[in-house]
Amino acid sequence: MAEFGELEAQDGVRMPWNIIPVATKKEQSIDSEIPVSAIYTPLKPLADHSLLLPYSPLRCRTCRSVLNPYSVVDFSACIWGCPFCFNRNPFPRNYSSIADNNLPPELFPHSTTVEYLCDSFSSPSPPVFLFVVDTCLISEELDFLKSSLFQALDLLPDTSIVGLITFDSLVRVYELGFPHCTKSYFFHGNKDCTKDQLLDQLSFFVKNPKPSSGVIAGARDGLSSDDIARFLLPASDCQFTLHSVLEELGNNPWPVAADHRPARCTGVALRIAAGLLGACFPGSAARIMAFIGGPSTEGPGAIVSRELSDPIRSHKDIDKDSATYYHKAVEFYEMLAKQLVHQGHVLDVFASSVDQVGIAELKVAVEQTGGFVVLAESFGHSVFRDSLKRVCQSGENDLGLSSCGIFEINCSKDIKVQGIIGPCASLEKKGPLCSDTAVGQGHTSAWKMCGLDQNTSICLVFEIAKRDTADVVLQSQSNQFYFQFLTYYQHSNGQTRLRVTTLSRRWVMGTESLQELSNGFDQEAAAVVMARLISFKMETQPEFNPQRWVDKALINICTWFGDYQKGNPSSFSLSSQLSIFPQFVFHLRRSQFVQVFNNSPDETAYFRMILYRENVSNSIVMIQPSLISFSFHSPPEPILLDVASIAADRILVLDSYFTLVIFHGSTIAQWRKAGYHNQPEHQAFEHLLQSPRNYADTIINERFPTPRLVICDQYGSQARFLLAKLNPSDGEAHLSGESNVVTDDEQMASQENQTVVDTQANQTVDTQKIETENPPKPEEPLSSCRKRVKDDNATFFANLKDHMDEFIHASMDEHKTCFKNTMNKMFGTFSKSDAVAEKQVEAKEVVEIHSPLQAAVTK
Numbered sequence: 062m063a064e065f066g067e068l069e070a071q072d073g074v075r076m077p078w079n080i081i082p083v084a085t086k087k088e089q090s091i092d093s094e095i096p097v098s099a100i101y102t103p104l105k106p107l108a109d110h111s112l113l114l115p116y117s118p119l120r121c122r123t124c125r126s127v128l129n130p131y132s133v134v135d136f137s138a139c140i141w142g143c144p145f146c147f148n149r150n151p152f153p154r155n156y157s158s159i160a161d162n163n164l165p166p167e168l169f170p171h172s173t174t175v176e177y178l179c180d181s182f183s184s185p186s187p188p189v190f191l192f193v194v195d196t197c198l199i200s201e202e203l204d205f206l207k208s209s210l211f212q213a214l215d216l217l218p219d220t221s222i223v224g225l226i227t228f229d230s231l232v233r234v235y236e237l238g239f240p241h242c243t244k245s246y247f248f249h250g251n252k253d254c255t256k257d258q259l260l261d262q263l264s265f266f267v268k269n270p271k272p273s274s275g276v277i278a279g280a281r282d283g284l285s286s287d288d289i290a291r292f293l294l295p296a297s298d299c300q301f302t303l304h305s306v307l308e309e310l311g312n313n314p315w316p317v318a319a320d321h322r323p324a325r326c327t328g329v330a331l332r333i334a335a336g337l338l339g340a341c342f343p344g345s346a347a348r349i350m351a352f353i354g355g356p357s358t359e360g361p362g363a364i365v366s367r368e369l370s371d372p373i374r375s376h377k378d379i380d381k382d383s384a385t386y387y388h389k390a391v392e393f394y395e396m397l398a399k400q401l402v403h404q405g406h407v408l409d410v411f412a413s414s415v416d417q418v419g420i421a422e423l424k425v426a427v428e429q430t431g432g433f434v435v436l437a438e439s440f441g442h443s444v445f446r447d448s449l450k451r452v453c454q455s456g457e458n459d460l461g462l463s464s465c466g467i468f469e470i471n472c473s474k475d476i477k478v479q480g481i482i483g484p485c486a487s488l489e490k491k492g493p494l495c496s497d498t499a500v501g502q503g504h505t506s507a508w509k510m511c512g513l514d515q516n517t518s519i520c521l522v523f524e525i526a527k528r529d530t531a532d533v534v535l536q537s538q539s540n541q542f543y544f545q546f547l548t549y550y551q552h553s554n555g556q557t558r559l560r561v562t563t564l565s566r567r568w569v570m571g572t573e574s575l576q577e578l579s580n581g582f583d584q585e586a587a588a589v590v591m592a593r594l595i596s597f598k599m600e601t602q603p604e605f606n607p608q609r610w611v612d613k614a615l616i617n618i619c620t621w622f623g624d625y626q627k628g629n630p631s632s633f634s635l636s637s638q639l640s641i642f643p644q645f646v647f648h649l650r651r652s653q654f655v656q657v658f659n660n661s662p663d664e665t666a667y668f669r670m671i672l673y674r675e676n677v678s679n680s681i682v683m684i685q686p687s688l689i690s691f692s693f694h695s696p697p698e699p700i701l702l703d704v705a706s707i708a709a710d711r712i713l714v715l716d717s718y719f720t721l722v723i724f725h726g727s728t729i730a731q732w733r734k735a736g737y738h739n740q741p742e743h744q745a746f747e748h749l750l751q752s753p754r755n756y757a758d759t760i761i762n763e764r765f766p767t768p769r770l771v772i773c774d775q776y777g778s779q780a781r782f783l784l785a786k787l788n789p790s791d792g793e794a795h796l797s798g799e800s801n802v803v804t805d806d807e808q809m810a811s812q813e814n815q816t817v818v819d820t821q822a823n824q825t826v827d828t829q830k831i832e833t834e835n836p837p838k839p840e841e842p843l844s845s846c847r848k849r850v851k852d853d854n855a856t857f858f859a860n861l862k863d864h865m866d867e868f869i870h871a872s873m874d875e876h877k878t879c880f881k882n883t884m885n886k887m888f889g890t891f892s893k894s895d896a897v898a899e900k901q902v903e904a905k906e907v908v909e910i911h912s913p914l915q916a917a918v919t920k
Contacts, residue, residue, distance in 0.1 A: 065583045072174045072562050073105035074546075075677045077590055080581030081542055081568040083475075086527045091578065091621055094614030096479070097525055098590050102518045102676050103510075103548040103560060104463060112166050112175045118559060119156075119167075123148040126471040126545050129563035130170050136160055144543045144565075145471050167561075177559040185555015188462075189222040189293065189347035193334050197229045197313045197323035198354045198440075202413070205441035206352055207307050209449050214304070216453040219297035222347075224337070225306060229313040230324035230359055232333050234263065235306055237299040238291040243306055248333060250326025251360045256336040263292070265340075289341045321367045325355055327419065328362020328393055331408070331426075335397060339404040346464035346551055348407040348432070348512065350452075353418045354440070362393045364419040373417045376657050376665070380603065390422040398426040402486040405465050407512035408432040411449060412663075413440040420670075421662035428670055429486040431466075431512035435766045436667045447767040455553075460765060465557075466510030466550035468519070470494065473542045475526040479503055482593045483519030484674045485510045496524040501597055513550065516765070518676040520593045525568075542566050579622050579638045588645035589680040596654050596669045607655045615646045648685040648702070668719070671766070679718060679764075686717035686786050691753050693745070703788040707775065714753045715783050718764070721757045722782045723772045730774035 069075050076099045084090040119128040121143040133142035136159060139152045152159060159165065167175050192210065196203065217223070225235045232248040246263055248254055260266065265288045296303075317323050334349045358367045364386050365373045374384035401408055409432040412418040420436060427434050433452060437445040451460055468485060470478060477496035480503030490507035500522045502508060510517070544564040552558050569577050591611060598605045618639065625633035635642070653660055653668045660668075672680055690700045691712040700706045706713065708726055715722040725733065729749075732738070738747040761767055773779035 065586070069102075069105075069677070071107070071171075072564065073102040073107065074562065074564060075100045075583055075586040075589075076566070077583050077587035078578070078581060079566060079583060080574075080577050081525060081566050082578055083525055083568050083570055084527050085570070086529060090525075090527070092525070094610075094617055095587050095590060096594075097476075097523045099521045099523075099544070099564075100518055100586055100589060100677050100680075101521060101546055101562070102516065103466070103468065103546070103562075104461060104513055104515050104517065104550070105676070106461075106515055107174055112172060113178060113558075114166060114175060115178045117179065118177045118561065119150075119153070121146060121148055122150055124471055127547065127561045127563075128165075128167050129545065129561070130168055130172055131541075131543060131563060131565055132168070134159070134168065144541075145473060145545065173564065174560065174562045177561070179549070179557040179559055186345050187218070187220040187222055187295070187555075188464075189224075189338065189342050189345060190217065191224040191226065191293070191334050191338055191347065191349050193330050193349060193351040194225070194227045194310070195229075195325065195327070195352055195354045196227050196310065197325045200312055202354060202440050203310070203312050205439065206354075206413075207310060209440060209446050210307055210352075211304065212446075213449050213453040214296065214300070216450065216455075217296050218455065219295065221296045222293050222342070223296045223299065223303065224293040225303060226330060226334050226337075227310065228326055228330035230315055230326060232326060232330045234292060234333065234337065236291050237302050237306070238294055240302055243309060248329065249360075250324065250329045253329065253361050254333055254336065256340055259333055259336045260340055263337075284340060292337065293341055320369050322358050322365070322369060323355065324359045324367060325357050326359040326362075327351075327353060327357035328390070328397075329360045331397060332361070335400050335404070335406065335408075338406050339400065344405045344465065346462075347405075348409055349401075350409045351411065352440075353410060353412045353414075355414050355416060355418055357390075357419050362390050362419070362422070364390050364417075364422055374421075374662060376660075376662055379421075379662060387422065390419065391425065394422055394424075394426045398429045398486070401426065401430045402509050402511060405509075405511050406430065407464065409434070409452070411435045411437075411445060413437045413442065413445050417661050417663040419663070421666040424666045424670060428484050428673065429511075431484040431510050431517065431674075433766070434667060434670050436663065442769075444767050444769055447761070448765060451765050451767070458762065459553075461515035462553055463513050463550045464511060466513050466548060468508045468510055468549075469547040470506055470521065471543075471545040471547075472523070473544075476542060476544070477524045477526070478506055479522040479524050480505075481508055481519050481521055482597050482673060484513070484517060485519060498524065500594070510548075510550070516676060516679070517674050520590060520673075522590075522594075528570075540567050540569070542568050575622060579636050582622075582638045582642075584639060584642045584645060585677050585681045587642060588649060588684055589677050591646075592649055592652070592654050592672060592680065592684055595649070596672060599655075599657075600669070608650055611646055611650060611655070615643060618642065645681070645685055652684055654684075671719075682716055683718040686715055689714045689716075689753075689756065691749060693749065697752065697756070701788070702786065704784070706787070709775070712749065712753050713783065714756055715786060716760060716768075717786055718768065720769045720771060720782055721760060723753050723757060723770070724780060724783045725772075725774045727775040730777075 065075060065079070068079075076097070077095050078092060078097050081097055082091040120126065124143060124146040126143055126145045128141060129144075131144045133144070135141070135149075139157065139159065140149050141152065142149050156165065166172055194206070194210070198206065214223070223237070225237060227233045227235070228250065230250050232250055233245040234248070236244040236246070248259075248262065254262075265284060269285050269288070313323055315324065331349065331351060334351075338347045338349065356365050356373060357363045358365060365371060366386075374387050378384040379387055397408075407430045408423075408426050410420065410423055410427055411433075412420060412435070415438055420434065423434075426432075433448075435445060435448045437448075439445070451458070452462075467488070468481075469490075472478065472494055474493075476494075478494050479496045479498050480500040482501035485502055485508040487502040487505045488507040488509055490505045492506050494506040495504050501520075508519075542565070544566070546562045546564075548560045550558060550560070591614065595607045595611060598610070599607055619633075619635065622639055623633055623635055649655060653665065654672060657665050668683070672683055675683070686702060688700055688702050688706060689697055690706065691697050691714070692708075692710060694710075700713075707724075709728040711726045712729055713722075713724040713726075715724065732746060733750060737743045738750050757770060761770065771779055771782045773782065
């Protein structure tokens with residue numbers, strides 16, 4: 062997959078199908094489950110050859126695409142042909158000297174990605190940060206938060222515009238431009254506040270009359286600079302006042318009953334913050350940074366009542382439509398998202414609480430504005446502190462924050478855009494490029510990206526038009542599809558730029574060129590696209606079955622590209638370009654994106670929001686964590702994500718993106734506790750202990766949000782962070798002295814065997830039948846409905862659950878047999894020899910049940 066990494070380094074694009082399959086109307090599309098798509102990182106730092114051109118781009122008069130290396134140039138006539146609409150365009154006068162040996166930079170063969178400086182003469186506007194702070198915190202948490210805010214304010218540039226809003230049951234807007242004492246304006250938290258009401262309450266029109274008509278937006282339209290500077294002013298001008306306000310800031314002064322939650326009006330505070338920014342700095346690089354320590358219980362946007370007897374909604378409540386506050390809160394934050402997108406502002410949420418805070422409801426507003434979300438257990442945790450520091454700092458390790466982005470796309474005429482899954486909002490620009498099927502933000506060819514950084518990635522999903530026949534002549538003459546991505550944005554230095562990326566991909570008739578398709582298949586990009594599609598479908602389709610969908614996709618891929626002999630599962634093989642894909646699917650089925658059990662709605666929303674904005678390399682770590690081994694016997698090396706990889710003399714480092722685990726084997730832990738690493742003669746052991754920590758620190762410094770670091774020992778309580786991600790043991794680990802993981806998860810080998818059997822069945826059974834029926838199983842003789850013996854290692858509830866499942870799914874004949882056998886045992890007619898024989902039969906059935914695939918193949 063190195064060649065795909067090189068393409069990403071050049072243009073910031075990864076595509077599952079780098080050779081695009083095209084089907085006829087009479088055959089099934091190969092890309093039905095894994096569509097033709099692209100993971101694009103608009104602001105990815107590129108190689109040295111990327112260009113910044115100090116002039117405006119040359120555009121096609123018909124489709125508005127930009128001149129690129131794939132344009133056909135007629136030097137004698139001084140015209141160029143657009144590869145998208147085939148229109149011929151004349152060069153302007155400043156291109157009159159163009160020749161084969163005198164090309165403009167945008168026509169260089171390697172200039173598939175270039176940047177244009179749109180307004181080099183305009184003065185850059187400073188960034189705006191409006192802090193919205195929750196004060197319904199215990200004193201210790203509030204002290205942690207104030208300490209982090211002091212550090213963040215010191216890291217901001219002096220020219221940055223800052224403001225402060227706090228809230229509990231009331232919302233306080235602080236007038237930082239009043240230096241004599243702390244001055245603030247109060248708003249009730251139980252009712253919404255419009256922008257006009259906000260401006261009246263804040264006395265914006267005391268000195269200057271309010272305009273009788275028009276939109277009030279900034280100093281140019283209705284507001285004076287002096288009024289704006291009362292609440293939002295440069296950090297250097299209000300540093301003392303802001304620090305004084307934060308030092309005096311106390312927690313919620315209103316008493317809270319023991320059986321009640323604090324009154325917290327998060328929704329109203331965010332609405333007031335959005336209204337203030339919309340009135341003072343519309344269309345500028347402004348961010349609302351909300352620090353939330355608990356669920357909203359007051360006013361619009363509340364997610365739960367104040368009574369502790371009323372639990373916060375769970376996944377089950379949302380699925381059953383029994384979450385009282387959920388839909389109203391989502392509707393409120395959708396309105397807030399539209400307001401922020403219209404203004405071009407960003408909402409960042411930093412939530413720190415052991416309880417849910419409402420991330421599931423806030424998701425739409427954060428995601429559509431391109432904001433950050435950080436979820437931690439405490440404001441004193443390194444996950445929160447270091448993540449906030451990364452947002453505010455500038456330098457070599459900063460995030461490269463940009464704002465006010467607009468993303469547009471041009472494609473060849475046989476390609477339509479279904480939509481984007483990622484941090485953006487639709488601009489509803491309809492046209493011939495829009496597909497009738499919408500995925501994510503669809504039915505448009507332009508999107509608003511209010512906030513984006515160097516790692517922000519979006520997933521574009523395309524629809525390829527089917528052809529009437531497989532025209533070999535047409536394919537040989539014109540077998541290229543073209544894509545052009547245009548990103549307008551305001552750079553962190555204030556400049557307005559346009560980045561243009563132009564791609565060309567060859568297409569083939571799918572069923573006739575399987576070898577070519579497999580050579581261009583990117584396994585990692587395909588797994589990431591599947592993860593985004595599954596997450597989106599689970600959010601929008603209540604009846605969607607993710608396991609069935611992903612299994613069907615894997616079976617179809619193996620059916621198309623697998624080599625095997627019918628009736629011989631061991632002969633199944635995939636080419637090297639697809640060999641790891643089943644492994645990715647196995648871990649995707651077990652990931653937090655598919656398995657929401659044991660995760661709250663807030664945690665699930667948090668995981669998916671991070672997935673939607675990260676590139677392929679980071680996303681694949683979320684799907685399949687990496688495991689690195691450190692030992693005396695070998696240099697650091699990646700090893701299998703399996704329980705068999707645990708050894709007493711090893712140190713393992715697990716990277717699951719959100720968590721980094723440094724796991725010491727039992728022998729290593731004993732040596733460390735004995736202090737051997739502090740002895741001069743054991744410097745090698747000291748180096749062995751330090752190497753995993755250095756490796757983890759490198760990852761922590763580069764990643765956002767900052768991952769949680771867990772350092773644990775074998776057989777320790779926190780070892781569960783590693784064991785939860787490993788492929789479960791096959792039951793033989795205890796023979797070699799290694800750890801044995803008891804789990805309900807299926808082993809990877811079992812799933813691969815299942816895929817082989819289903820793939821072979823897919824050749825002989827109709828496709829519709831596969832979707833509705835399970836693969837055939839061998840017929841078993843009627844016996845007692847109790848087919849499984851009691852597992853001594855399992856808990857009582859696990860055995861009870863197995864028994865109840867077997868009882869419910871047993872047939873009527875099996876119930877009759879069970880009843881007859883029970884009566885025989887009760888009245889002594891059942892002999893001892895018969896009982897022994899029945900136990901042998903049941904034991905044999907247990908073996909067959911635990912390995913149904915082998916039994917089916919043998920039979």
